[in-house]
Amino acid sequence: MTASAKQRPTDCPCGGAAPNRRDPAKPPRFADCCGRFIDGGAAAPTALELMRSRYSAYTLGESQYLRDTWAPQTCPADLDADPNAPDAPRWLGLQIKRFTPLDATHAEVEFVARYKVGGRAHRLHESSRFIRGEDGRWRYVDGDVSDR
Numbered sequence: 240m241t242a243s244a245k246q247r248p249t250d251c252p253c254g255g256a257a258p259n260r261r262d263p264a265k266p267p268r269f270a271d272c273c274g275r276f277i278d279g280g281a282a283a284p285t286a287l288e289l290m291r292s293r294y295s296a297y298t299l300g301e302s303q304y305l306r307d308t309w310a311p312q313t314c315p316a317d318l319d320a321d322p323n324a325p326d327a328p329r330w331l332g333l334q335i336k337r338f339t340p341l342d343a344t345h346a347e348v349e350f351v352a353r354y355k356v357g358g359r360a361h362r363l364h365e366s367s368r369f370i371r372g373e374d375g376r377w378r379y380v381d382g383d384v385s386d387r
């Protein structure tokens with residue numbers, strides 16, 4: 240598939256998720272939301288926006304974007320987010336629980352992502368750590384997954 244032939248949704252998969260947003264508000268357009276970062280190459284100004292764009296990248300199978308936004312020290316060598324793989328999760332929605340900027344180059348985002356694998360529903364509840372590199376770009380470092 241060439242870049243120009245990529246399938247892109249009209250509404251952003253992240254839904255514009257933000258802390259304290261409970262009701263499903265009208266989702267932003269992909270091109271105005273995560274598309275700016277995934278396709279446009281713009282640097283996400285905050286770790287929250289980067290987190291949302293990484294969720295959207297998972298739904299779209301954008302493995303290269305996930306690698307580019309993952310700290311090199313912790314990025315898995317075998318990262319592959321192919322949404323057409325038989326065991327690939329089907330992502331259902333993102334909720335942001337907490338966004339905590341710690342300083343100019345460190346931040347945490349707590350989120351719940353819902354997905355299905357083989358017809359079974361799951362939820363991933365994680366507190367993620369992000370770091371901003373000298374190039375000004377935020378990257379995912381790692382996270383703590385909680386059971387509930």
Ligand SMILES: [Zn+2]
Nearest residue numbers: 251253272273
């Ligand atoms: Zn988005």
